[in-house]
Amino acid sequence: xxxxxxxxxxxxxxxxxxxxxxxxxxxxxxxxxxxxxxxxxxxxxxxxxxxxxxxxxxxxxxxxxxxxxxxxx
Numbered sequence: 001x002x003x004x005x006x007x008x009x010x011x012x013x014x015x016x017x018x019x020x021x022x023x024x025x026x027x028x029x030x031x032x033x034x035x036x037x038x039x040x041x042x043x044x045x046x047x048x049x050x051x052x053x054x055x056x057x058x059x060x061x062x063x064x065x066x067x068x069x070x071x072x073x
Contacts, residue, residue, distance in 0.1 A: 006030060 005026045007014040017026045034041070
């Protein structure tokens with residue numbers, strides 16, 4: 001699935017949108033594609049609506065904060 005709002009890694013899929021209003025539409029397209037090919041999610045590993053910011057080339061997430069890295073920045 002090649003879309004500008006989806007990044008696929010070895011064991012991760014990242015759906016992203018620039019506007020909060022677009023989140024539902026992006027996820028709907030992704031879930032429809034998964035359903036079509038009978039793919040399943042592992043609910044333990046799923047996270048929704050995470051906010052990330054870039055600061056000095058580092059990606060900061062509200063869920064994964066490493067105090068040592070933040071201290072350095």
